[in-house]
Amino acid sequence: MAGELTAAWAVAWMRDAAGVLARQREELIELDRAIGDGDHGENMDRGFQAVVAGLDASAASPKEVLSSAGRTLISTVGGAAGPLYGTALMRAGQAAKERIDADNLVAVLSAALEGVQARGKAQVGDKTMVDAWSPAVEAARQANEGGATPLDVLRAAASAAEQGAEATVGMVARKGRASYLGERSVGHQDPGATSTAHILQSAAKAAAA
Amino acid sequence: MSVGLVICSHSAKLAEGVAELAGQMAKAVTIVPAGGTGDGRIGTSVELVSAAVEKLLDEGLDVAVLTDLGSATMTVESVIEALGPDRAAHVRHAEGPLVEGAVAASVAAQIGGDLTAVALAAQAKELFA
Numbered sequence: 440m441a442g443e444l445t446a447a448w449a450v451a452w453m454r455d456a457a458g459v460l461a462r463q464r465e466e467l468i469e470l471d472r473a474i475g476d477g478d479h480g481e482n483m484d485r486g487f488q489a490v491v492a493g494l495d496a497s498a499a500s501p502k503e504v505l506s507s508a509g510r511t512l513i514s515t516v517g518g519a520a521g522p523l524y525g526t527a528l529m530r531a532g533q534a535a536k537e538r539i540d541a542d543n544l545v546a547v548l549s550a551a552l553e554g555v556q557a558r559g560k561a562q563v564g565d566k567t568m569v570d571a572w573s574p575a576v577e578a579a580r581q582a583n584e585g586g587a588t589p590l591d592v593l594r595a596a597a598s599a600a601e602q603g604a605e606a607t608v609g610m611v612a613r614k615g616r617a618s619y620l621g622e623r624s625v626g627h628q629d630p631g632a633t634s635t636a637h638i639l640q641s642a643a644k645a646a647a648a
Numbered sequence: 649m650s651v652g653l654v655i656c657s658h659s660a661k662l663a664e665g666v667a668e669l670a671g672q673m674a675k676a677v678t679i680v681p682a683g684g685t686g687d688g689r690i691g692t693s694v695e696l697v698s699a700a701v702e703k704l705l706d707e708g709l710d711v712a713v714l715t716d717l718g719s720a721t722m723t724v725e726s727v728i729e730a731l732g733p734d735r736a737a738h739v740r741h742a743e744g745p746l747v748e749g750a751v752a753a754s755v756a757a758q759i760g761g762d763l764t765a766v767a768l769a770a771q772a773k774e775l776f777a
């Protein structure tokens with residue numbers, strides 16, 4: 440079927456994400472400095488550069504690409520983001536078929552969200568990356584029910600993730616070191632939700648290319 | 649089975665200091681610090697923690713891993729998952745206040761406590777009773 444996503448998409452996704460995260464490095468550092476330890480920009484940049492360095496352009500399946508990217512993130516990122524994104528990508532890889540249609544794509548994104556929640560134990564509204572992943576999965580599901588192509592499913596997910604990230608500005612942090620700030624965390628956008636929005640935009644961009 | 653400890657902190661210095669302090673009352677217990685990212689930054693390293701855990705397992709010890717802040721928990725859980733069920737059965741993430749917990753856990757290991765006893769001691773509950 441036209442529009443199915445392959446290993447080439449997964450490779451393009453990881454490359455685009457690495458580029459975006461390198462460009463957004465300072466933004467993510469600033470966001471994390473406001474309510475955390477300021478390492479998110481550097482960690483994401485470092486982690487995705489390592490992912491790109493380890494990419495196998497001849498990988499046969501999206502599963503290989505995503506699982507290997509996940510393992511790389513877990514072993515190279517020394518902050519919470521490594522285990523979180525690493526688990527997300529490994530679970531996404533496990534759920535991915537050889538060719539990802541819109542139904543499978545919803546399963547892949549759901550698996551990523553479940554991975555993040557299994558690892559980080561955060562709920563919606565805790566001001567974490569779950570607040571970007573969760574609306575993204577819901578939007579993907581709705582788009583798929585409306586008969587969207589994989590590309591349009593990803594566009595819907597990316598746009599919902601961005602809105603979800605913006606909505607974290609008004610939230611009180613209940614997870615991680617930001618939670619020590621309590622009410623003082625309000626007014627700042629969560630860095631993990633922000634990087635999730637960037638990464639899902641990359642997924643859509645890679646599918647459009 | 650005897651229990652060894654791995655100290656997983658975001659700071660290499662903190663992990664070393666905690667291991668040093670906890671070792672004072674537990675001379676016979678192997679306590680391995682695994683702090684920092686391995687390349688001099690603040691953070692935790694799956695590779696460092698994994699190497700420390702594997703080393704103790706290979707010595708025939710059960711392993712209690714103690715942590716400082718939240719994302720260290722995620723690192724340790726990732727390490728334990730990657731071990732596979734057989735080896736993971738000999739490893740426990742022992743949650744508690746790091747300094748008090750490490751001292752209490754190392755004493756429990758010194759007097760022959762098993763993994764469950766050491767993990768319970770690491771909660772350092774008596775300090776807050």
Ligand SMILES: [Mg+2]
Binds near residue numbers: 471518
């Ligand atoms: Mg941080």
